[in-house]
Amino acid sequence: MKATWNNKVIAESDETIEIEGNQYFPPASVNREYLEESATTSVCLWKGLAHYYTIVVDGERNEDAAWYYPEPKDGSVEKVGKNFTSYVAFWKGVQISS
Secondary structure, eight states: OOEEEEEEEEOOOOOEEEEEEEEBBGOOOOOOOOEEEEEEEEEEEETTTEEEEEEEETTTEEEEEEEEEOOOOHHHHHTTTOOTTTOOOEOOOEEEOO
């Protein structure tokens, strides 16, 4: 799977995890040069507290377009069947392709 935005590959991996229709990329597969920590967080009732990244490519910003769970809620890893700690998912126009 590949995540692209603004003609740049943001992440690429054969070991993504699909959760609720979103592809979560392993932390090591993400090109950190395009990510900037965001102060934004949100809460999923069963996965826990999500943290966000802003994607920055060639001076263009895609605010809070990536998210991850640094400490998934108890029981959520078992529900998914795989450890998705710090795996990164995308939205807001980021193209996911196989």
